[in-house]
Amino acid sequence: MELKPYLRTEGDVNLSEERRRWQEANLSEASLDVLEEDGRYFLHQSMSTPCLNVITDADGIFLEDMDGRRYMDFHGNSVHQVGYKNRYVIDAMKSQLDELPFLPRRFTNPVAIRLAKKLAELAPGDLNKVLFTPGGTSAIGMALKLARRATGKFKTISTWDSFHGAGLDAISVGGEGVFRSRIGPLLPGTEHMMPYNSYRCFIGGCDGCGLKCLDYLEYMLEREDDVGAIVMEPIRSTDVQIPPKAYFKRLRELCDKHGVLLILDEIPTAFGRTGTMFVHEHYDIVPDIVAIGKGFGGGVFPMAGIIAREGLDVAQDISLGHYTHEKSSVGSAAALATIEYIERNGLLEHARRMEDVFRERMDSMKAKYEPVGDVRVKGMLAAIELVTDRSAKEKAIEQAEKIMYRCMERGLSFKVASGNVLTLVPPLIATQAQIEEALDIVEEAIRFVFVV
Incomplete structure (x- = not known):
């Protein structure tokens, strides 16, 4: 075949x-x-x-x-x-299972608050507001909804070949045919551009081009005044594409110039994978929203979420997530133990x-x-x-x-x-x-x- x-x-x-x-x-x-x-x-x-x-x-x-x-x-x-089978993570979960295995929405619990506080302490700048969810796809969905509410604009720009999850909204901003092909109409307003280091880039690749892909992005932003967010992987995890610092510096400048939020998808790469807790730390920028997941749950519990800037806390009248396991006490214990283990073991x-x-x-x-x-x-x-x-x-x-x-x-x-x-x-x-x-x-x- x-x-x-x-x-x-x-x-x-x-x-x-x-x-x-x-x-x-x-x-x-x-x-x-x-x-x-x-x-x-x-x-x-x-x-x-x-x-x-x-x-x-x-x-x-x-x-x-x-x-x-x-x-x-x-x-x-x-x-x-x-x-x-990390014992530190599993023991934290077992202790939480005995104390509080589940709580309905409307209520909170101390371990979820400690986890949120820890993320706010770790993330740079004013990235200090969080929402949790069981899966990375839903984290992307929450980020997209928050961007719409905060900016009043519904369009996004992301890259071909990117992966942001398997839900219908996530594959709409994603750029992989294995998820998008022959599915039918996707989320409207999800524009795409060439990815960093694309072999099919119109100038034949990124070596020595002066990042002309961002020239094209600027061209798009000048002609589309209803773009609310740019969604990017700071490092493309599947084939490990690593843009230079200048790429994200200019991307941040373009977002600020055109009033566009920068959403970084760190679901597969955050929490130490690249030698820093968050990947965007390598680029000396502060995104507007960071999506996290995968390793967040310590290889045991499905945990994901978003970390947003303080000024984006503007959606109190709608439900961005409201998932059944939104503030899972067991998942929060696993995630907090994971971060602690990374820190304590260097x-x-x-x-x-x-x-x-x-x-x-x-x-x-x-x-x-x-x-x-x-x-x-x-x-x-x-x-x-x-x-x-x-x-x-x-x-x-x-x-x-x-x-x-x-x-x-x-x-x-x-x-x-x-x-x-x-x-x-x-x-x-x-x-x-x-x-x-x-x-x-x-x-x-x-x-x-x-x-x-």
């Missing part, structure tokens, strides 16, 4: 022959039977069901499958900053040190192997881009998939983004030795597929 290019944007696909071959060669009959039963009862969807494998345990940086095989998890759906500093380890090893791979077209890293978020032709940047899609499954056989799990980008997202608790072992596995697989 030939797969359309947009099916390979967010992650590796679950419809390929390479996946089928890996399963037949590596999984027991018992595991295959469970996968078949899973496929019988769950609705099928891209990248999910049918599933790759059956996981029965997760501990620290490792996943263990039904056949007893262990994998270092450098994927984790970006929720595993503090590792799996994981921000560790992530910054491991960035040097990633960069040195990946630069070495780029120097040794022609198919390594580019490497990108920020903290413990890394990408190795594979090409068949460096000058044309032609994607090595089949080879990237073979490399991923070769690594799986040797005990390393990660995902492939954009068809050809090996994205490595380890837990922040991963040691230098474990990271070096993982990179040894990746390098051996690159050599095996391209050289041997």
Whole structure:
């Protein structure tokens, strides 16, 4: 089956022959039977069901499958900053379960307030108002509604290839075909521009262009006076696109000039992933709204939310979220424990040190192997881009998939983004030795597929 290019944007696909071959060669009959039963009862969807494998345990940086095989998890759906089964997080949740497992809306609880206060203390500037929700998609929805109410304008500008969640409003501002294609009419007023470092940018790429994509954005803003918000990922997490500081400095200036709110989606990247608690700290700007999620819940509890500037507290007469688990006492305990664990164990500093380890090893791979077209890293978020032709940047899609499954056989799990980008997202608790072992596995697989 030939797969359309947009099916390979967010992650590796679950419809390929390479996946089928890996399963037949590596999984027991018992595991295959469970996968078949899973496929019988769950609705099928891209990248999910049918599933790759059956996981029965997760501990620290490792996943263990039904056949007893262990994998270092450098994927984790970006929720595993503090590792799996983190005792500090789990003990905080257990204590809260005994004290207050749930409370209805209209009421608050001390742990939710402590969490909100902690976020206000951590976030820069006047980012000190929060709302919580169980999922990142709903966090984006709340941010969009707040922007409309605060500005009186309904249009947004976001980028193609971006991911902001799977809800109808989130895929409207998102830019990935695997979520948007053949769905029908989406949210009106959701305009799009080219992303940073787009291969199909009208000037042929971002190297040395003077950020002409922002010239185009300014052109849009001068002609659209009803744009209320710009929605961006400060670092594109799936294939690790890292704009320079000048990009966001100018973006902030454009928003201020045209009265547009800047919403930054840090759902997969906040809480230490890039070596700072929030990604936008690298850019020395203060956004108007930050969406958080994924790792916020400590790899245990689904927690997300928004952090907004003080002056945006203007929607008391409507419900921006009002979700059943909006101020979950258990979720708040998990999130607060996660932040405390990151702080008390020096994981921000560790992530910054491991960035040097990633960069040195990946630069070495780029120097040794022609198919390594580019490497990108920020903290413990890394990408190795594979090409068949460096000058044309032609994607090595089949080879990237073979490399991923070769690594799986040797005990390393990660995902492939954009068809050809090996994205490595380890837990922040991963040691230098474990990271070096993982990179040894990746390098051996690159050599095996391209050289041997």
